[in-house]
Amino acid sequence: MTAADHHRPIVESAPATATLQTHWRNEDDTAAFARQLAAQPLLANAFITLHGDLGAGKTTLVRHLLRALGVQGRIKSPTYAVVEPHEAPGLAIWHFDFYRFSDPREWEDAGFRDLFAQAGLKLAEWPEKAAALIPAADLAIHIEALDEQTRHVTLRAHTPAGQQLLQGLHA
Secondary structure, three states: OOHHHHOEEEEOOOOOOEEEEEEEOOHHHHHHHHHHHHOOHHHHHOEEEEEOOOOOOHHHHHHHHHHHHOOOOOOOOOOOOOEEEEEEOOEEEEEEEOOOOOOOHHHHHOOHHHHHHOOOEEEEEOHHHHHHHOOOOOEEEEEEEOOOOOEEEEEEEOOHHHHHHHHHHHO
16 A cells, blocks of 8 residues: 555645645655655646644655655754755755745745745745745645654645646656
8 A cells, every 4th residue: 555545635625725745654654655745747837835833754754855855965954044956857845944934024035935936846844934925826735644654744835836736746
């Protein structure tokens, strides 16, 4: 049984928002999900937000996703740098971590609006720290640690591209 076997699609009351829930029993399930997400063609220009408490597995998911996309070398957490750029074959990727933001205007002051205007994959941890300044996420991934290994994961599509990503994950 794979992580994909645990997907249960749920459509919320708002018709524009689709939701998919799953459980990752261990890091292998996280890696399998990352490979499945990396295989989605629309990911190349997606904006994905990652939500969850410290230690929930947001950065672990990003590392597996970047490896699945072909990123080579060391993958650092952007906690102190706020953003880490990455290159994969034919793909620009920016991994943001807004945890240390104390004022949403820091997003604007840092020039991130220009980065978000460029083509490529944008991944953001702690997006709530940038409040309404960031664009709507195509896909929001909420990770809840149930114990040391198990994670309850809820994926919410907020755009048509996000809905297509969810459909591709469920296929």
